[in-house]
Amino acid sequence: MNSNEISEKFRNAGVTVAPDRIEKLMENYKKFSVPQNEVERTVMRTLANENGIDITALYTKTVKIGDLKSEDEWVTLMAKVVQLWDNDHEAVSQVGLIGDETGIVKITVWKKAEIPLLLEEGKSYLFKNLVTNKYLDRIQVAATPNTEIEEIKEDIQAKGKEVTLSGAIVDVINGSGLIKRCPECKRALVKGACGNHGKVEGIYDLRLKAVLDDGKAAYSILAQAEIVTKLTGITVDKAKEMATEALDQSVVNVEIVKKVIGRYFTFKCAPIDTNYLVKEIIEVI
Ligand SMILES: [Zn+2]
Numbered sequence: 057m058n059s060n061e062i063s064e065k066f067r068n069a070g071v072t073v074a075p076d077r078i079e080k081l082m083e084n085y086k087k088f089s090v091p092q093n094e095v096e097r098t099v100m101r102t103l104a105n106e107n108g109i110d111i112t113a114l115y116t117k118t119v120k121i122g123d124l125k126s127e128d129e130w131v132t133l134m135a136k137v138v139q140l141w142d143n144d145h146e147a148v149s150q151v152g153l154i155g156d157e158t159g160i161v162k163i164t165v166w167k168k169a170e171i172p173l174l175l176e177e178g179k180s181y182l183f184k185n186l187v188t189n190k191y192l193d194r195i196q197v198a199a200t201p202n203t204e205i206e207e208i209k210e211d212i213q214a215k216g217k218e219v220t221l222s223g224a225i226v227d228v229i230n231g232s233g234l235i236k237r238c239p240e241c242k243r244a245l246v247k248g249a250c251g252n253h254g255k256v257e258g259i260y261d262l263r264l265k266a267v268l269d270d271g272k273a274a275y276s277i278l279a280q281a282e283i284v285t286k287l288t289g290i291t292v293d294k295a296k297e298m299a300t301e302a303l304d305q306s307v308v309n310v311e312i313v314k315k316v317i318g319r320y321f322t323f324k325c326a327p328i329d330t331n332y333l334v335k336e337i338i339e340v341i
Contacts, residue, residue: 057096065100065114071107078103093128097202122158124197127190131197135161136180136212138326139333142231142244144251150175150241154183154197155214160326162191165199173205174241180212181205221277221332222322222339223270232264233309234295262292264312268321268332277325279334286337288315 057065059078066073078099085095100114118132138160140152150165152175163186165171175181184204186197199205236258237243238250245258262281267274285291288311290298295308320341325332 062096062100062103066103066107069109069114071103071109073103073107097200101202120158121154121156121161124159124161124188124195127188127195129188130185130202131188132185133183133197134180134208134210134212135183136214137175137177138214140175140177140242144246146251149252152177154181155212157213157215159217160214162194162196163199164196165205169199169201169203171199171203171205173207175205177242180208180210182208218324218326218335219332220322220338221268221270221275221325222320223268223275224318224320225266225277225316226269226274226318227267228309228313228317229265229267229276232266233262233312234292234299234305235261235263237261260292260296262290262295262308264316266316268323275325275332277323277332277334283334283337284312287321287340288312290315 059075059082062078063073063075081099081102082095085098090098104110104114118134121133121135124131133154133156135154135156138153138155140150143151145151147167148164149167149169149171152163153160154163155161163183165175182205183197183199184206185202187200187203189196189198231244236245236248238245238253238256239259240256241250241252243250243252245256248258249255262284264277264279264284264287266277266279268277269275279287281292290308290311298307298311299305321337322339323332323334324336324338326335
């Protein structure tokens, strides 16, 4: 955005700000070698504060996920948290997928956004003023200090374009088997500690990360406990027993490997970044 466009945004919100005042501010921030999009946001935040208006009045454009196209846009979404991922990035509070009836998109909640709530899988939220960006040509959204998130009562239907994959599981990747998650943010614990919450009493979970090869390409697939149980007959409770008996958590992984490696499967999967989340087992040969 240039100074005229920013001025226009303020005019729409009922406030007059001269473009040369905006330019002056922009010049100032540029001196600190702040990236251009960050300059715009900082200038808008400054002027909004000065004029006592809510910055959301300037940005908010409620859209559907399927309509997200360009980067560096401020958008408001109503969406459901489809999945939260393990996150080991220090600057990130939570990362995962949110969806509405038109699609699914990756969301990153930056720590600096200071969002007072933690997103939970399966719950729906109003996400005000997320910023769009692109990674490997895929659109994503992020919660930044201008973002507000509130839980809503509506149950938003999340739909990603599912695909069917058939092939052999040729590899089981580290991090599969019995794991412990943080009871609050669901991150997998590393040595009993959560990256967000430190030492916590973890909750056991079961998962599979594997490579499925269809003869032409290899896909990295993820399966959550329910699917792992269907594939291997091992429940979370059974896995706990096995680990307790052997005094070793890795026995679970060994058993999973025995049950899946080299076998042919047809899965219905939801694409997530470069991975495929198994939603349904269609066939096992
Ligand atoms: Zn945690």
